[in-house]
Amino acid sequence: MSIFLYAYTLADAPHDLEDLTGVEGRNLFMVTCGNVSAIVSAYGQKTLSLSGDDIFAHQHAQRLLMSQASILPLQYGLTLSSLSQVEKVLTNNEEVLEKELNRIYRKVEMEVTMRFDVPDLLDHLISKYPYLRDEKGKVLNGRLLYYLGDRAKKGEKFTRTLAKEKEIYKSQFKEMVGPWCAEIRESHLPLSEMDVVTFNCLVNRERLRVFEKSIYDAGDRFAPDFTFSYNGPWAPQNFCSQAMISYK
Template identity: 85%
Template sequence: MKLTTFEMSIFLYAYTLSEAPHDLEDLTGVEGRNLFMVTVGEVSAVVSAYGQQTLTLAGDDIFAHQHVQRLLMSQSSIIPLQYGLTLSSLSQVEKVLKNNQEDLLKELHRVYRKVEMEVTMRFDVPDLLDHLIEKYPYLRDEKGKVLNGRLLYFLGDRAKKCEKFTRTLAKEKEIYKTQLEEMIGPWCAEIRESRLPRSEEDVVTFNCLVNRERLRVFEKSIYDAGERFSPHFTFAYNGPWAPQNFCSPSQISYQ
């Protein structure tokens, strides 16, 4: 494949071990272009040509980027890269692989034969304040407070936002978060609490790095948790994905 460096650049999708059995035949990426691998030593980059002077956020290209990563991770272990990483030439890709060989190898061996799963636990009750009052009767006083002749609780969520409620809810979430981690954690190679914003009903979202061989027993641990905490909680899990939250491609030097 010939590339004119001032007209085309190289679009990167993932890093992988050079011996990984990836089948790129008939697989296309952004702009519908064919994929190929650039290899230096024990590490390869999965790339395609890119013909735009300025990166675009076309929906079809973003979908193609995600589709490529899903197929790659179904074949072997990868370090997935965020959409939009381009380099000026094949020689630049080779330079990055050479300069970061040790770090890339270490990261790829750490996630070898592992996938990412996401687990969310949330309250499933009609009213959180009423639910907590059953366990902590002292909160009943908050529901009975009166402001300007009207019950504070019925002025929307103001009663729920009181200090006692907020502190008690946080305490409850810590308890259940710990219990859930004790149930699913043993089946994870690594487990991290997601820092993404969540609703008041959400107890916790865990990102889990799981060995492929342990996926079934990991999923069973979630069902076991559902039975243990029924009927006041629901659970949702997603995946498997490439280990986006367990790799640190931002630490790779592109100088």
């Protein structure tokens, strides 16, 4: 038997763990040392299982926990050998955890993406930059390069111009949503050619409405050539560094 960890939270956070279950359907409970707590459950496996049901249960528990109070979420699979080990981690990291939890207090993570919404991206850029017309005339083995689609690289002018356009719109979009974020970071996940940018945003709960309004305002401003989508709220996974926590 070991202990499965879901999140850290402030000791006085108003979490209601009654009837809340996690991996293996086990009840969650709180271990507290000083001003910080770990939210955990018992775990019956000797080695970590990658069961889809347990991964879902872990994520579901974190969503319910973050809806009640601020948490520092932990990735699936963090286990410790005993409750005394949990207490040791809390004691050794109390100052760091308390500082981090206060930083994200009453904040949630939102993800927002801006993407082009045009039938043909090259034609769209040609209408703004006529010098790109010759990109459609380039040939490779007797065939138009552009019409080889994803199997061929578009011309260098197109690539440079598209990158410049994305930087311009990325900056303008950030100016609209950034003021309503406590922190904003550009996601480094791979983007499609049509995607301009994805931002991870740390937002005060009290500012969620005005943050969402800024996205709709951006939609009005950049219509009809762009669309916007957003997801969340989530626990601030991308704004909390687990590397700072020592488990020695």
